[in-house]
Amino acid sequence: MNDLPPRLAELLQCGPAAPTSLDATHRQAIQIAARQAWFRHRSRRRWTLLTCAAAAVLVAGVAGWTIRSLVEGPVETSTPIVASAPELMAKERSDPAALAPMAKSMPVIADVETNTTRAGEGGLAEQTAQEPAVAMVAKPLEGRAASEAVAGDVPAEPIVAARSERRRQDAQPPAASKATKDAPASPPVMAPAPTAVALAAPAIAAAMSDAAPPSRVEIPTNTPRFGQLLAARATLEAAERGELAPAERNPALRAAHDLIAGLTNPPAVELRARLDAALGTR
Amino acid sequence: MTLLQRYLDVGDEGAVSTLVERHQADLLRTAHALLGDASTAQDAVQEGFVRMCRDAADVVGGSGGRTSVGGWLCTVVRNAALDMLRRRRAAPLPDQIRQPTPPQGTAVDDASLLWAAVDRLPDVERAAVMLRFRDGLAYDEIGARLGKTANHIGVILHQAVTRLRNDAHLAGMAL
Numbered sequence: 239m240n241d242l243p244p245r246l247a248e249l250l251q252c253g254p255a256a257p258t259s260l261d262a263t264h265r266q267a268i269q270i271a272a273r274q275a276w277f278r279h280r281s282r283r284r285w286t287l288l289t290c291a292a293a294a295v296l297v298a299g300v301a302g303w304t305i306r307s308l309v310e311g312p313v314e315t316s317t318p319i320v321a322s323a324p325e326l327m328a329k330e331r332s333d334p335a336a337l338a339p340m341a342k343s344m345p346v347i348a349d350v351e352t353n354t355t356r357a358g359e360g361g362l363a364e365q366t367a368q369e370p371a372v373a374m375v376a377k378p379l380e381g382r383a384a385s386e387a388v389a390g391d392v393p394a395e396p397i398v399a400a401r402s403e404r405r406r407q408d409a410q411p412p413a414a415s416k417a418t419k420d421a422p423a424s425p426p427v428m429a430p431a432p433t434a435v436a437l438a439a440p441a442i443a444a445a446m447s448d449a450a451p452p453s454r455v456e457i458p459t460n461t462p463r464f465g466q467l468l469a470a471r472a473t474l475e476a477a478e479r480g481e482l483a484p485a486e487r488n489p490a491l492r493a494a495h496d497l498i499a500g501l502t503n504p505p506a507v508e509l510r511a512r513l514d515a516a517l518g519t520r
Numbered sequence: 521m522t523l524l525q526r527y528l529d530v531g532d533e534g535a536v537s538t539l540v541e542r543h544q545a546d547l548l549r550t551a552h553a554l555l556g557d558a559s560t561a562q563d564a565v566q567e568g569f570v571r572m573c574r575d576a577a578d579v580v581g582g583s584g585g586r587t588s589v590g591g592w593l594c595t596v597v598r599n600a601a602l603d604m605l606r607r608r609r610a611a612p613l614p615d616q617i618r619q620p621t622p623p624q625g626t627a628v629d630d631a632s633l634l635w636a637a638v639d640r641l642p643d644v645e646r647a648a649v650m651l652r653f654r655d656g657l658a659y660d661e662i663g664a665r666l667g668k669t670a671n672h673i674g675v676i677l678h679q680a681v682t683r684l685r686n687d688a689h690l691a692g693m694a695l
Contacts, residue, residue, distance in 0.1 A: 241681070242653055242681055242684065243685070243688075245630070246634055246653075246684060246688060247653050249630060249631050249634045250634065250649070250653040250654050251653065251654060252631070253631075253650075253654055254556075254558075255654075256548050256549040256551075256552035256558070256561065257548050257552065257558045257561065257562060258544075258545045258548065259545065260544050260548070260562055260565060260566065264562050264563070264566040265537075265540065267566055267570070268536065268540060268566055268569045268570060269533055269536070271569075271570040271573050271574070272533050272536040272569075272573040273533060275570075275573040275574045276527065276528075276531040276533075276573070277531075278574075279528060279577060280531070
């Protein structure tokens with residue numbers, strides 16, 4: 239059997255007894271460990287909660303977006319305004335009122351060259367600063383670029399391209415441009431690409447005037463940098479109609495004057511003379 | 521389990537103290553039976569409570585909340601004690617510090633001979649003998665503390681008693 243002899247059992251019972259309680263040192267160690275472990279538990283629980291909350295928000299967002307797209311269908315994007323300058327000019331001449339709604343949604347162009355608002359100069363520059371950024375592009379806008387230009391996002395690359403195009407034109411000898419003017423049968427050498435400025439300026443002019451303004455400076459479409467001329471003319475006509483605030487009028491006219499300062503073709507000279515006259519009256 | 525849950529929820533250290541008060545005696549008895557040393561047994565029990573605090577979430581949530589804290593603690597303390605025994609064997613004490621074995625024919629008391637024989641028993645057998653004959657526990661209680669079934673404890677005790685009888689007979693003890 240498993241019973242020890244009585245003598246051995248008696249000796250075992252008289253043996254060293256097991257301790258019945260922990261001493262103070264071990265108790266204190268347990269308390270410290272308990273405190274540290276609880277802080278770890280708490281931080282782990284917070285992280286878990288944060289992670290769950292973030293996951294729930296993400297799932298809810300995705301679900302909401304999915305439901306919305308299912309209910310409403312695909313979001314339609316606005317049709318980009320892509321038109322060539324001659325077409326737009328022709329349309330402006332035939333039916334100016336047709337372009338008015340489009341013009342109202344487009345910002346006023348102040349500085350064609352740099353697309354900067356030039357703080358402190360006032361006039362159209364300040365007006366441009368209050369408006370969304372204006373797209374200054376030197377090549378036809380298509381697709382996404384066109385929609386971005388309408389929406390106010392100005393891609394940096396076309397601006398750089400416009401500036402380099404301007405420098406290239408300035409570097410051309412005057413004889414070359416004269417030769418271009420003397421040969422109307424040939425395709426226009428400079429053929430300024432229809433820019434957003436070119437698209438916007440006639441529309442702005444049409445929107446600003448219910449009727450055709452008197453004594454308009456006719457600007458042929460193959461005139462070099464006619465976009466600047468159009469913008470300067472729009473500024474001048476706005477000033478003549480008294481649509482510019484008195485404080486903004488002269489700075490705007492000066493900005494328009496500076497805009498066409500380097501141009502020597504007859505429309506530019508005539509427009510500059512009118513701008514000088516307008517500046518001299520005040 | 522509610523005490524441990526309270527500790528987890530609000531960090532109540534009083535709940536841990538209550539658990540220590542409630543289970544320390546049994547755990548110390550088991551650890552001492554295995555280790556044979558009071559201070560090392562206290563270290564093993566402390567290790568068990570520290571692990572309980574560290575793994576409280578697992579203990580509370582383990583097995584659908586049906587885990588017994590006492591049983592869990594007993595298992596942890598037993599394993600800690602066995603680990604300490606293994607480490608102790610891996611680094612044995614120098615010969616001069618060991619308990620000297622009395623030479624044959626020397627007049628030594630029966631208690632010393634008996635404890636020397638108990639020390640020579642395997643770990644589980646020694647613990648079973650201590651819990652059975654020193655603390656007077658039943659087989660199922662011993663089995664719960666040592667992680668064995670009651671029948672297995674009976675077998676273990678039979679082997680241990682046989683060894684002790686033989687040793688006592690060899691030592692010439694008066695049984």
